[in-house]
Amino acid sequence: MVSAAALITNRKWFYVAFIAAFVSQILIVLAWKDAKFGTIANIIIIVASYYAYSNYKFNTMVKTETAQILQNLNIENTNTVLEKEILHLPEIIQKWMLNSGVVGKENINSVRLQQKGKMKTKPNSKWLNFTAEQCFNVKEPAFIWSTKVDVMPMLKMVGRDKLINGKGNMLIKLAGIIPIVNEGENEKINSATMLRYLAEIVWFPSAALNNYIYWEAIDKLTVKATLTINEKSVTGVFKFSDVGEVQSFEAKRYYGAGEHATLQTWYIKIREFKDFNGYKIPSKSDVLWKLKEGDFNWLYLEITKLNYNTLELKNHFNI
Template identity: 55%
Template sequence: MKFAFSFILLLHGLIHLIGFVKAFQFASINQLTQSISKPIGILWLLTFILLVVGAISFILKKDWWFFVVIIAVVLSQIVIVMSWKDAKFGTMPNVIILLVSISAFGNYHFNVMIKKEVHAVMANSSNNPTIISKEDYNHLPEIVQKWLNTSGVVGKQKVVSVRLKQTGEMRTKPDASWMPFKATQYYNIEHPSFIWCTEVEAFSNIKMIGRDKFNHGKGSMLIKLASLIPVVDESDNEQINSGTMLRFLGEVCWFPSGASNDYITWETIDSTSAKATFKMNQKSVSGVFKFNLNGDIVSFEADRYYGGGKNTKLEKWVISVEDYKVFEGIKIPYKCRVTWKLKEGDFNWLNLEIVDMEYNIHEIY
């Protein structure tokens, strides 16, 4: 796709040289029967230059490439209209180039929004985290203490901020095809909040971008097709707020020292399971963490709203751990499977793998 689009830009640019050559009579151009004045010939040349610059900046992944290309397309269509009889077929590549450029602009605007939101979420994270000792969590249930010991948090800095990267696959229905995705997530652990942004390969050469946000106890979900068309845009209702709170609670397994923060309370269920309750802004959510005999987390279960709409119902939501890995000296579940336990059967909708993890980040974005 990248090379095909670059080729279209370059070829379309080179074709515009014909108008310049025709205007200045550098050669006989039989393909163009209409006369072209020298001032208009300069526009043909300028369009060529802009398309070539746009192609090069696109190949080099410059953020601003689409600005140049959109200007080039406007100039291109102007000169095409002025020589419509000979150049009308140039409209088709202009349409293709414009659609791709507008999608790129949508993606650029989305990334600007994400950057601002990440800075807002991470702005008040601490720069001087304390060192964890066993005394910090000896009031917790025995199995939770065992988990924290097994994770290796003792003697390390308490995690106050996180940046992680994920890859995996997701689907929207039990019989739907799997869609590969990659995502980046930022957490503020001291002031519970996160930003999760993803890029999903929804269809052939068509991607979806999405963002889940949890901040000040409120959630928000945004999904756009081709970076332009809103598919989901829900925020600040009971279902979304509760769901994002549960996400934060379940994902504490990726920053174990966060389990000792005051906003989470623990209750022993049995020797290998404990109930966790996350309270914030007079709201609370709860779920059950299950462990193996070594103290490793094997699953997290909670009743969560199935979807973000206001008419959705609570269903059993389960995060199952498939494997563990050590990041910066901390052992965490890095491969997980997420499943809805529905009446009609299990719906495994998400499989993910953490590929990079940074604790107590210094550079936010």
């Protein structure tokens, strides 16, 4: 009983199960008349083992990539943000820094957060529930985002989006096995992924102080932000309330995949705020595409957990 429990809880149990099923199937072939129905059980075991192996491989990839973006990051003796450090920014960005609670706290160098929500893959498709984890390097802009999507009962879809050294990559697999999307390191995906990073600094607002972002006021409540990584730049527009709460983000971003991707208006609307570790940040958002045929509201997102300046590498997904 103890041995069985140890096998089930071992993350690499699928190796043993696969070998056992393979050996069992050989014995079944040798004694086919008496044991042929054992083939059904072996097929189930082999499929389950491969499913578990795919889960293990996906999680290992995410953990390795997360370690890669954090490997040179120092979170010890982090400087405290002083009010004089925000004075060069547009006035509404200064209000945002103060309203968010940045001043007087440590500079944020890394972020780990968890999300939940629902998404659509097409305007006329059904809503799919998802959970996700994301890790950011704020000093050298990078992130790893991994998600599990409930496609239907007993069937999941996993995905990973990443930005490293200004290059993006998106991977989506059905059941962790069948590739649906695997696109990366072209100018369209690089630009789209950089824009995602720029939009998501609202979750770690001290990033606004880094030299890789240039701020330019459009009016009292609207600011254009330009993110530059390795001499490549993307631009988006943030809008704020009078007191410095982020209201929205908008940018021209590539919609679709591959050569068919076209520039469309990508819009994020902030719905709610919440206090995380003394910072007031957006906790609920709607993400949509403004298309010629109408708005495609494709994502409802909620931040459920958030930690700053941590190098934790845990991954909590099982597909």
